[in-house]
Amino acid sequence: MRENAPSPRLRLLFLDDDPELRRVIGRSFEAKSYEVAVAEELEEAAALLACRPFDAFCTDLSLDRLERFEVLDLIREARATHPELGIVVHTGCDRAEVHATCRAIGANAVVLKRGSLEPLHEAVGASLGARAVA
């Protein structure tokens, strides 16, 4: 009998400078069967995106030592070089114009860092489109 090939796990890159968030959110996605890589620096995430395949990229908007536009530049670059990549911004900023900018440059969704992780899980899943269907 021929065995079914195992479904490939969806690969998520999660960028945040908060180690506790990297740990908690990384594990929450692993619990949902994602293969998760976490990055603490923008350039680290950029190098990973350049060298490894990912299905989704979730990023904070405000990182240590960086201006917000540098993260926006990475989102632009990621969208330009990886058209199929799901991109979700996870931010504590609730300004509508910032969210609109993120979407305009290629983010699929913006999720506020508040309360449950369910909205983040849903947004990442939705950003993957048909790939998210198990």
Place this chain on the structure above:
Amino acid sequence: MTARLIDRLASGCDLRTVFQPIFRLGEGEPAVVACEGLTRGGEGSNFSRPDVLFEYARRLHEEHRADWAAIEGILREAAPLPAHWRIHFNVHAATIAKDANLAAKVVEKARHHGIDPGRLVAEVIEHWSTAVKLEDLDAGLRRFREENIAVALDDVGAGVANLGLILFASPSYLKIDRSLVEGVAQDPRKEAALRCLNALAVQLGAETIVEAPATFADLDLVGRIGIRYAQGFILGKPRTAQQLLSDAPFAMSPHGPHRLNSTLPQEPQWSIRACCP
């Protein structure tokens, strides 16, 4: 505020060094004559893959710090390797152009670890970078040669590497990129490219090293073209210096390189003779 990753990498504490053997072809069976020091980040870290590690450093324009940490690690770890093996290390063209003291620092560090600098080969990577001033690179390469460190051009045939750079750099070795070597036995166009590059190397007084032959048929063809050196997984995977020494105890002999089947473990990747009658 925690230390940046680049600072931790530059300190060397998060880096590991492995060595991949380079074989001389022809004259009987392949024999190890050199090894390339390769740097990896910590096990399980994002930088365990060297492409990610050096891409990270390049994005910060800090490749010189990553290069130096890698070179220090290679020279430290290479100390116990057989004295008849050359030791190759990678260095960005930008680092050579930027650091006028690099060659002297490499010599000092090599001597500190008991390594004759004449055994060293600097493999220049990213030599096509437009950010590098050619006159600075020229000066840096000259200093390497003055210190008796051989120069190799790495990844020849990849990216936007061009023939002018080969002439400009006057390398002792051309390392041919895997994209021109993998599957060469099945691809007459790749064979033509290899023949041309090897002929150019011969005319320039340089040696050719092929990277990553995929099959023993590739290796056989490479030898018939007249290329004398090869490096790749089918010949030998990267290993720590201690693993290399324990795998190839006879290589410690001062009587020159040894026949493969008498010096290396009987693993498939070493068994040239069995696969190349």
